[in-house]
Amino acid sequence: MKLRHLFASLALLFALPASVLGGVLPDDRGDVLYHRYEGGGVTIDGPSVLVRKQAGKSLSFVGNYYLDMVSSASIDVITTASPYTEEREQWSLGMDYLRGNTTMSMNYVSSVESDFDASTYAFSVSEDMFGDLTTLTLSYAYGEDIVGRSDDPGFRRENTRQHYGVGLTQILTRNLIATLNFETVTDEGFLNNPYRSVRYQDPGSARGFSFEPELYPETRTSNAVGLRARYFLPYRAALEGEYRFYTDTWEIEGHTASLTYVHPWGPFTFEGKFRYHDQTGAAFFQDIFSRAEATNFRGRDKELSPLTSYTFRGKVSYEFIDPNKGWGIFKRGSLNFSLDHLFVEYHEFRDITSGPLGEEALYELKANVYQIFVSFWY
Amino acid sequence: MNTTVAKTGRILLALLACYGLSACSIEPWVKPYERDRLADPIMALDGDPVSTAYIQHVYEAREGARGGEGAAGGGCGCN
Numbered sequence: 248m249k250l251r252h253l254f255a256s257l258a259l260l261f262a263l264p265a266s267v268l269g270g271v272l273p274d275d276r277g278d279v280l281y282h283r284y285e286g287g288g289v290t291i292d293g294p295s296v297l298v299r300k301q302a303g304k305s306l307s308f309v310g311n312y313y314l315d316m317v318s319s320a321s322i323d324v325i326t327t328a329s330p331y332t333e334e335r336e337q338w339s340l341g342m343d344y345l346r347g348n349t350t351m352s353m354n355y356v357s358s359v360e361s362d363f364d365a366s367t368y369a370f371s372v373s374e375d376m377f378g379d380l381t382t383l384t385l386s387y388a389y390g391e392d393i394v395g396r397s398d399d400p401g402f403r404r405e406n407t408r409q410h411y412g413v414g415l416t417q418i419l420t421r422n423l424i425a426t427l428n429f430e431t432v433t434d435e436g437f438l439n440n441p442y443r444s445v446r447y448q449d450p451g452s453a454r455g456f457s458f459e460p461e462l463y464p465e466t467r468t469s470n471a472v473g474l475r476a477r478y479f480l481p482y483r484a485a486l487e488g489e490y491r492f493y494t495d496t497w498e499i500e501g502h503t504a505s506l507t508y509v510h511p512w513g514p515f516t517f518e519g520k521f522r523y524h525d526q527t528g529a530a531f532f533q534d535i536f537s538r539a540e541a542t543n544f545r546g547r548d549k550e551l552s553p554l555t556s557y558t559f560r561g562k563v564s565y566e567f568i569d570p571n572k573g574w575g576i577f578k579r580g581s582l583n584f585s586l587d588h589l590f591v592e593y594h595e596f597r598d599i600t601s602g603p604l605g606e607e608a609l610y611e612l613k614a615n616v617y618q619i620f621v622s623f624w625y
Numbered sequence: 626m627n628t629t630v631a632k633t634g635r636i637l638l639a640l641l642a643c644y645g646l647s648a649c650s651i652e653p654w655v656k657p658y659e660r661d662r663l664a665d666p667i668m669a670l671d672g673d674p675v676s677t678a679y680i681q682h683v684y685e686a687r688e689g690a691r692g693g694e695g696a697a698g699g700g701c702g703c704n
Contacts, residue, residue: 278675284683297675311675378653410692416670421659426670430692471693477670479662493690501690509667516667526689550689583673587680591687616683618676 270348270375272307275300277623286589286614288320288330295620305345309354313337322610323549326599327444327458335360341369348375362395371412379418386412396441406436425476432469439463445547446599447536455604459539461546463531469495473503485509493526499551501526505558514567518585520560528553534595535604549610552596560587568623579624587616 276299283292293314301307314337320330341354354369371386390408409432416426444458473491480486486508493501505522529551531544568580590613597607655663662668671677685691 278673280675280679282679295675295679311678313679379657380653380655412692418655418660418663421655422662424663424668424670428693432692469691471690473693475670475694477668479665479668483665483667485665485667489694491690491693493693495689497689499689501688503690511667524684524688524690529689550687554688556688583676585676587683589683589687612687614687616680618679620673620676622673 270345270379272301272305272343272345272350273299273309275307275625277625278620280618280620283617284614285617287322287612288325289614290318291315307343307345309339309341309343311337311339322598322600323443328442333360335363348379349373362397364393366391367408369410381418382414382416384412384414384416386410386414392436394437394441402441404437404441406434406438408432408434419476422479423476425474428471428473428475430471430473432467432471434467436465438465438467439546440548443546443548445533445536445545447539447541448604449539456535456599457539459545461548462544463546464497464544467495467497469493469499483511497551498530499526499528507560514565514569516564516566518560518562518564520558520562522556522558522560524554524556524558526554528595532595534597547596549593549596549612553594554591554596555594556589556591558587558589560585562586570624576625577623581622583618583620583622585618589614589616 276297278295278297280295280297281292282295284290293316295311295313297309297311299307299309315335317333317335318330319333324330335358337356337358339354339356341352343350343352350373352369352371352373354367356365356367356369358365367388367390369386369388371384373382373384375382388408388410390406390410392406392408394402394404394406396402410430411432412428412430414426414428416424418424439461441460443461445461446456446458448455449457471491471493473489475487475489477485477487487506489503489505489507491501491503493499493503501524503522503524505520507518507520510517529546531542532546532548532551533542534547534552536542536545562583562585564581564583566579566581568574568577570579574580591611593610593612596610598610599607601608666672681694
């Protein structure tokens, strides 16, 4: 395995309230997307295809296929292992059922790698209330993972994961809509990466340190609350602000904020976004431990380090099928391109290739994320 | 025992009554015909679900936090 097991339920996305206007199913649509991530010695690319179609007036089905093709020579890999290539294949099937003002959604997601399998079952109920000004959503998802090792066919560990979500979407004025989401996730099982190592001071080693396998706690519970509001500006443009507070039992505490501006111009729509994320590190994270087996739990994943990340996004969409005219069976069609530039500053995780022990620089990651996709509504 | 059941029943009834009354009495302050701007595609909270799922997945792989954004990503951590 070289892919990490952060599998969460894509299902929840498709189980979101169908419409801010209440009591309707999601639009029939198809999306074909190509994604590419480049940064830190890692390239990941592949397609994602989504098809959604109503059957009658109260049922809507959705299917998604997603592929990651990974080529990695990241800082973690080059310092403790060999570069590798890997694939992760994911597909999902879901259904929405509308009855009156209530939408019930079910979803199944499967993700398969050579050494990691994950399955997620999700269910949610949305109710439109108060003249469809308010949508309340309750969601639950259950996931099971099987963790293996590519170099040890007998290695097999299991995880279970549960998501509990409550969401409230509220029309506040004729120009303003807001959504408040609370989500608790619990994990239990083998939560660390079987390939990753921590380093410890070792005077007997030429470099002054050696490595040993990381060891995580077997449970984790996280709570996150997010508030998002979107405002329609007087000259037909939109402004969105978002804030999220995150905390978990590994003592990571995070603040995430973003600001998005959307500006249509003829058949084009331009979008700019800035996102900021800051977090403390996990209680058992250390860049270097004082000795072997120094603590009960130990980890050196850079994602568990205190860090600050910044994302700058530019996106342009071109509507090639005019929604007022349509074209054949298609009501609308758009071609979209986006670029996200991600910059991460790690406050404790060091680049051990940058110098001798004690003089290593803090690691920084720069990555570009490209997406090109075409969407059809029919 | 019966007292507890009765108490619980009364509380539930009261809650249902509150819900029913509030549903009837709250007058939508934004009428359906005033929601044209909110129905504009530029106001969609998630107009591109495939793209949103993908970028959330990237954030989850690169950061220690997860959830609370109304959408959850898929899964590679991608060293």
